[in-house]
Amino acid sequence: MKARIADIKSMAIHDGPGIRTTVFFKGCGLKCLWCHNPETISSVPQLAFYETKCQHCLACAAVCAAHKAAELQHHFDRGSCLGCGSCVSQCLQGALQLFGTEVTAEALLPRLLEDRAFYETTGGGVTLSGGECLLQADFCAALLEALKKEGIHTAVDTCGFVQKAAFEKVLPYTDIFLVDIKAIDPQVHKACTGQENGMILDNIRYLDSVDAQMEFRIPFVPGCNDREIPAIRDFLKTLKGSYNVKVLPYHNYAGSKYAALGMENTLPPTIPTEAQIAEAEALLR
Numbered sequence: 215m216k217a218r219i220a221d222i223k224s225m226a227i228h229d230g231p232g233i234r235t236t237v238f239f240k241g242c243g244l245k246c247l248w249c250h251n252p253e254t255i256s257s258v259p260q261l262a263f264y265e266t267k268c269q270h271c272l273a274c275a276a277v278c279a280a281h282k283a284a285e286l287q288h289h290f291d292r293g294s295c296l297g298c299g300s301c302v303s304q305c306l307q308g309a310l311q312l313f314g315t316e317v318t319a320e321a322l323l324p325r326l327l328e329d330r331a332f333y334e335t336t337g338g339g340v341t342l343s344g345g346e347c348l349l350q351a352d353f354c355a356a357l358l359e360a361l362k363k364e365g366i367h368t369a370v371d372t373c374g375f376v377q378k379a380a381f382e383k384v385l386p387y388t389d390i391f392l393v394d395i396k397a398i399d400p401q402v403h404k405a406c407t408g409q410e411n412g413m414i415l416d417n418i419r420y421l422d423s424v425d426a427q428m429e430f431r432i433p434f435v436p437g438c439n440d441r442e443i444p445a446i447r448d449f450l451k452t453l454k455g456s457y458n459v460k461v462l463p464y465h466n467y468a469g470s471k472y473a474a475l476g477m478e479n480t481l482p483p484t485i486p487t488e489a490q491i492a493e494a495e496a497l498l499r
């Protein structure tokens with residue numbers, strides 16, 4: 215069984231307890247305006263071209279017609295790119311990066327175990343993230359089961375926009391779910407993410423009913439979901455379990471990634487102030 219992933223990052227400190235290694239899966243059913251991992255939204259491989267790093271050496275043009283030479287300048291014809299990744303190793307400037315490689319759980323496990331010393335000394339472990347990792351739930355379940363057999367702490371970072379069956383598959387092998395709540399009003403949710411949130415809230419209620427450990431993450435995005443905090447608080451109060459809740463201040467650092475991927479930049483313009491974040495945290499507390 216194979217999964218398509220965008221990246222693997224070691225030394226993560228915001229993806230669950232301790233120091234963690236995070237696997238970013240490709241594909242997501244939501245399209246959040248503020249997404250800071252746009253390379254994970256599409257399920258297909260994508261080549262990122264960082265124009266400012268390009269030295270116009272044209273080494274890439276030697277291996278693929280999608281890279282063209284015009285007056286000794288490099289031009290990337292994205293429409294001709296198949297996402298095979300063959301050109302990436304040609305570029306010594308790091309201007310090309312492929313997001314979307316296929317891996318097996320058997321190949322991924324040894325890579326994740328390389329960081330075991332960090333997990334053991336900090337109470338960390340492995341986090342499956344994305345994109346929405348649970349769109350590839352069978353693979354996640356197999357990988358999480360293998361990690362648990364190795365004694366590794368496991369976390370699933372999810373937007374919740376998947377069928378309940380996906381949660382049922384990974385539940386036995388997941389120590390904690392890191393669950394986004396972006397809005398309670400379905401129309402606000404749809405305006406911000408492209409989808410209503412009924413399935414997400416049902417999945418949260420399901421995880422609560424089976425005593426799963428959860429941590430909630432609330433991205434705070436002025437002009438998008440900043441008025442949803444009281445409704446989120448009221449929803450959380452209906453759950454029977456006690457959970458950590460974190461407010462994640464929106465940032466717009468991902469702008470260059472949208473450009474490199476040839477994607478429309480949907481990042482909202484306004485960054486929250488410290489006072490706004492403090493107010494949201496106080497409301498939730």
Ligand code: SF4
Binds near residue numbers: 261294295296298301
């Ligand atoms: S990823 Fe493959 S198809 Fe796309 S530009 Fe590079 S070599 Fe060509």
Ligand code: SF4
Binds near residue numbers: 310
């Ligand atoms: S190999 Fe890299 S630096 Fe050279 S032209 Fe291609 S993208 Fe630019």
